[in-house]
Amino acid sequence: METEARMNLKPGLIGSGIIISIMIILSVWAWTVIPAGKLLPVHGGLNGPDCYGSKAEALLGLPVTALFMTGLFLLIAKIEPRKRNLQLSSKAYTTMWLASLSFFLVMHVFGILRDIGMKLSVNSIIYIIGPVFIVIGNYMGKIRSNYFFGIRTPWTLSSEFAWDKTHRFGGKIYILLGIIILASALSQNLVLPFTLMMSEILVSALMVTIYSYFAWKMDPGRADNSQIQPGSSTLKGVAVFTVVLMFLLAVGVVYRLRPNSASQALVTRAREVVQLQANGDFAGAEKNFDQTMKDALPPEKLKDLWQKFGKFTDIEGTRTENLFIFQIVYVTTEFESQTVDFKIVFNTRGQVSGLWIVPSAASKPNSASQVLVTRAREVVQLQSKGDFAGAEKNFDQTMKDALSPERLRNIWQGIGKYKDIEGTRTERLVDYQIVYITTKFDSQTVDFKIVFNTQGQVSGLWIVPPGERH
Numbered sequence: 482m483e484t485e486a487r488m489n490l491k492p493g494l495i496g497s498g499i500i501i502s503i504m505i506i507l508s509v510w511a512w513t514v515i516p517a518g519k520l521l522p523v524h525g526g527l528n529g530p531d532c533y534g535s536k537a538e539a540l541l542g543l544p545v546t547a548l549f550m551t552g553l554f555l556l557i558a559k560i561e562p563r564k565r566n567l568q569l570s571s572k573a574y575t576t577m578w579l580a581s582l583s584f585f586l587v588m589h590v591f592g593i594l595r596d597i598g599m600k601l602s603v604n605s606i607i608y609i610i611g612p613v614f615i616v617i618g619n620y621m622g623k624i625r626s627n628y629f630f631g632i633r634t635p636w637t638l639s640s641e642f643a644w645d646k647t648h649r650f651g652g653k654i655y656i657l658l659g660i661i662i663l664a665s666a667l668s669q670n671l672v673l674p675f676t677l678m679m680s681e682i683l684v685s686a687l688m689v690t691i692y693s694y695f696a697w698k699m700d701p702g703r704a705d706n707s708q709i710q711p712g713s714s715t716l717k718g719v720a721v722f723t724v725v726l727m728f729l730l731a732v733g734v735v736y737r738l739r740p741n742s743a744s745q746a747l748v749t750r751a752r753e754v755v756q757l758q759a760n761g762d763f764a765g766a767e768k769n770f771d772q773t774m775k776d777a778l779p780p781e782k783l784k785d786l787w788q789k790f791g792k793f794t795d796i797e798g799t800r801t802e803n804l805f806i807f808q809i810v811y812v813t814t815e816f817e818s819q820t821v822d823f824k825i826v827f828n829t830r831g832q833v834s835g836l837w838i839v840p841s842a843a844s845k846p847n848s849a850s851q852v853l854v855t856r857a858r859e860v861v862q863l864q865s866k867g868d869f870a871g872a873e874k875n876f877d878q879t880m881k882d883a884l885s886p887e888r889l890r891n892i893w894q895g896i897g898k899y900k901d902i903e904g905t906r907t908e909r910l911v912d913y914q915i916v917y918i919t920t921k922f923d924s925q926t927v928d929f930k931i932v933f934n935t936q937g938q939v940s941g942l943w944i945v946p947p948g949e950r951h
Contacts, residue, residue: 488558488568496579497551501544504589508540511593515540516924517897520944521596535895539596543589547582554578557629566625573620577630580616584609607674611663618655621648634690636697643697650696650720651689657724658685661731668735677734684730688723695719748799751810751825754833758783759793771832778836786838792817807834819909840908854905857916857931860939864889865899877938884942896944897922913940 515521521539558574561567567574587609624631626644631637632651637644658681665674695715697703750769757766763780770778778786794815802809812823826835856875863872869886876884900921908915918929932941 488564488571488574490555490558490575493554493575493578494551496575497547497554497582500579500582500586501547501551504544504547504586507589507593508544511540511596512536514597519925520896520927520946522592539592543585543592547585550581550585551578561627561629563625563627567627570623570625570627573623574630576620577617580613584613605666607662607666607678610678611659611666614655614659614662616659618652618657618659621652621655624648632689632693634693636693640697640700640703642700642702643693646696646699646716647689647693650692650716654685654689654723654727657727658682661727665731673735677731680730680734681727684726685723688719688726692716692719692723747808747827747831748801748810750827750831751812751823752796752799754825754836755796755812755814755823758787763787769833771828771830771834774833774836790816790819790821790838840910853914853933853937854907854916856933856937857918857929858902858905860931860942861902861918861920861929864893869893875939877934877936877940880939880942892944896927897924 515536517536519536521534521536523534523538523542554574558567588606591605591609621631622645626638626641628638631644632647634647637647661681662674662678665677668674699716754766754769757763761784763783766783767775767778767780794817797813797815797820799813800811802811808827810825810827812825814821814823822839824835824837824839825833828834860872860875863869867890869889872889873881873884873886900923903919903921903926905919906917908917914933916931916933918931920927920929928945930941930943930945931939934940
């Protein structure tokens with residue numbers, strides 16, 4: 482009776498132990514350096530952090546994830562039906578295992594450096610992702626047929642011939658993908674590397690799947706070989722087409738996201754859309770809209786929206802952005818009581834396909850009433866005195882349902898010992914008035930972002946790093 486093949490997991494376990502130990506040591510060090518109670522980023526995007534949590538969440542999240550991944554790799558080695566093939570792929574399996582954990586380690590270092598105050602570009606992450614793809618691509622051709630890792634399509638899983646051909650091809654594509662990703666990190670455009678990476682991954686995954694089908698059709702050992710089989714030139718054709726497509730896609734993405742490429746004609750048109758509204762010609766402004774925008778924002782509704790901002794004063798300036806096939810023009814517009822940005826999105830036909838009105842980076846202190854500023858300070862002061870039920874009395878019903886006095890107390894106590902209110906600033910967003918209360922605690926300073934509805938009730942409350950817009 483044949484003895485069940487056993488895979489040597491020792492290198493993976495030793496490597497995992499070293500990586501996870503380093504992560505834990507770094508977390509312990511960071512725990513002693515970062516002030517108690519400080520809110521730390523636990524999730525983010527191209528525009529920076531968008532979710533904050535405690536030190537435990539920020540410093541233990543990735544080590545725990547790495548530990549979970551180690552357990553997952555061990556489990557796969559135990560339950561894989563094709564154990565002999567997994568054993569023959571042990572070097573590739575261990576490399577991918579440790580490459581995954583190394584990625585988490587570098588991300589953990591990146592996060593800790595950011596948490597202690599270092600300014601790091603989001604593009605730095607691309608310098609990690611690119612080499613991971615190159616390493617995986619280098620070992621891709623050494624993976625034997627199995628059910629859990631590698632390129633698993635119906636055709637590769639049913640044909641050893643298709644599996645080997647596809648993985649040799651896929652390995653080269655992964656290396657090319659890694660090089661493209663690394664090259665994109667040189668761009669100063671934060672959107673470009675991630676847009677290019679996701680686009681190239683989708684295209685390469687599609688083409689590798691197509692390649693696996695033609696490789697399966699070529700398998701001389703396939704049971705159904707009565708049909709005419711494609712020749713090797715077909716696979717070469719798919720390979721060449723894939724490389725050309727990836728190159729053209731990269732050129733297209735770079736072209737579309739090139740900096741400051743919104744044409745002057747669209748800048749002029751965006752200013753015209755705002756100026757027409759200032760002149761009371763809302764029907765004229767609507768003529769620039771596409772059909773969806775015309776249905777969503779007829780002249781009457783556009784007029785009602787415009788009148789919420791008060792008396793028009795002047796257009797202060799413009800700036801532009803590109804997002805995929807869309808060109809965006811921001812028109813900074815001054816009203817008597819506030820300054821806002823008209824964010825106008827143009828489609829490929831030069832029609833307005835989106836319009837938002839957002840607080841401007843150039844906004845002056847606006848007309849949020851002193852009454853609401855006083856009320857916002859009172860909400861914070863009541864919490865500092867332990868009167869969370871009193872603070873809650875200023876909430877609207879939705880906020881009362883979402884944030885009870887007990888929950889309010891727990892959040893407050895997680896920030897630290899209260900010291901003082903350092904200042905306030907205000908914003909207005911359509912019907913809502915926003916007051917930021919900059920509040921100092923023993924270990925950190927935060928902004929209470931308090932949003933008031935038209936009845937003067939608190940309809941939103943966030944605790945954010947000071948000076949940031951969310």
